[in-house]
Amino acid sequence: MRIVRTVAELRAQVATARAEGRRVGLVPTMGAFHEGHLSLMRRARERCGLVIVTLFVNPTQFNEAADLQRYPRDEARDARLAEGAGADLLFAPAVEEVYPPGFATMVEVAGVSEPLEGVVRGPAHFRGVATVVAKLFNMAQPDDAFFGQKDAQQALLIRRMARDLDMPVRIEVCPTVREADGLAMSSRNVLLDREARSRAPVLYAALRGMEADVEHGERDVARLLARARAVLAARGVQAEYLAVVSTDTLAPVTVVAGDALVALAARFGAVRLIDNVLLHVPMVAP
Numbered sequence: 001m002r003i004v005r006t007v008a009e010l011r012a013q014v015a016t017a018r019a020e021g022r023r024v025g026l027v028p029t030m031g032a033f034h035e036g037h038l039s040l041m042r043r044a045r046e047r048c049g050l051v052i053v054t055l056f057v058n059p060t061q062f063n064e065a066a067d068l069q070r071y072p073r074d075e076a077r078d079a080r081l082a083e084g085a086g087a088d089l090l091f092a093p094a095v096e097e098v099y100p101p102g103f104a105t106m107v108e109v110a111g112v113s114e115p116l117e118g119v120v121r122g123p124a125h126f127r128g129v130a131t132v133v134a135k136l137f138n139m140a141q142p143d144d145a146f147f148g149q150k151d152a153q154q155a156l157l158i159r160r161m162a163r164d165l166d167m168p169v170r171i172e173v174c175p176t177v178r179e180a181d182g183l184a185m186s187s188r189n190v191l192l193d194r195e196a197r198s199r200a201p202v203l204y205a206a207l208r209g210m211e212a213d214v215e216h217g218e219r220d221v222a223r224l225l226a227r228a229r230a231v232l233a234a235r236g237v238q239a240e241y242l243a244v245v246s247t248d249t250l251a252p253v254t255v256v257a258g259d260a261l262v263a264l265a266a267r268f269g270a271v272r273l274i275d276n277v278l279l280h281v282p283m284v285a286p
């Protein structure tokens with residue numbers, strides 16, 4: 001695996017792969033790799049002849065300077081793991097390579113960027129995500145790009161951006177990878193202290209409870225949410241948000257019919273965790 005730091009080097013590698021007729025796959029990341037990232041890389045390896053992993057802690061998507069500062073960074077470890085998962089190229093640019101002096105253009109995806117994480121993290125967060133992903137797509141010009149379902153709102157926003165701006169890339173959203181106790185893998189999990197780590201699996205337990213309630217016939221969102229909040233409260237956790245929303249617009253729904261997304265965020269001290277599940281209730285023809 002090669003490590004490249006400039007757009008020019010990246011483009012030269014992509015041009016060679018294209019000349020050889022290889023399909024180009026991109027896995028955008030901010031590093032601190034865990035099984036979730038590695039599963040995206042392995043999936044890219046299955047589908048593509050050139051697998052590019054990007055490693056860039058994107059400053060424009062952090063709304064708290066402290067959060068950006070304490071974001072875990074270990075390039076040597078990440079490089080080893082990416083190579084083991086089948087990456088051909090690790091693109092690890094400096095901040096100035098991505099945002100040169102005078103940088104002035106941002107990408108904003110209206111609508112789906114606004115609720116949930118958009119409320120808590122503010123409009124700058126998803127503007128930063130959309131901008132850096134648009135730039136990475138332009139830099140690497142991939143055929144396929146791989147994202148995790150754990151960041152469901154981000155994945156929806158990126159799909160919308162690619163569609164709206166006619167970006168010729170296929171977006172693949174891969175399943176959330178979980179610890180044995182159900183906690184969704186996240187680079188932030190290492191920041192949890194022992195006590196918080198022991199309580200954090202309640203997030204998925206609450207979501208699983210909602211899935212089970214729907215399987216048993218519950219369709220009323222207010223009742224589903226009340227039971228899930230009680231599950232969280234039993235472990236001393238209060239959701240920052242817990243919502244059942246449309247998978248297409250992220251607008252809240254009151255009755256589960258067809259597909260819906262349950263999105264959950266909670267704080268464990270200074271560490272914010274998010275998780276989600278998809279609900280599916282077959283629509284009955286009238």
Ligand code: PAF
Nearest residue numbers: 028029030058129132151
């Ligand atoms: O999901 C992430 O790690 C980041 O938001 C992404 C997509 C790499 C953009 O910086």
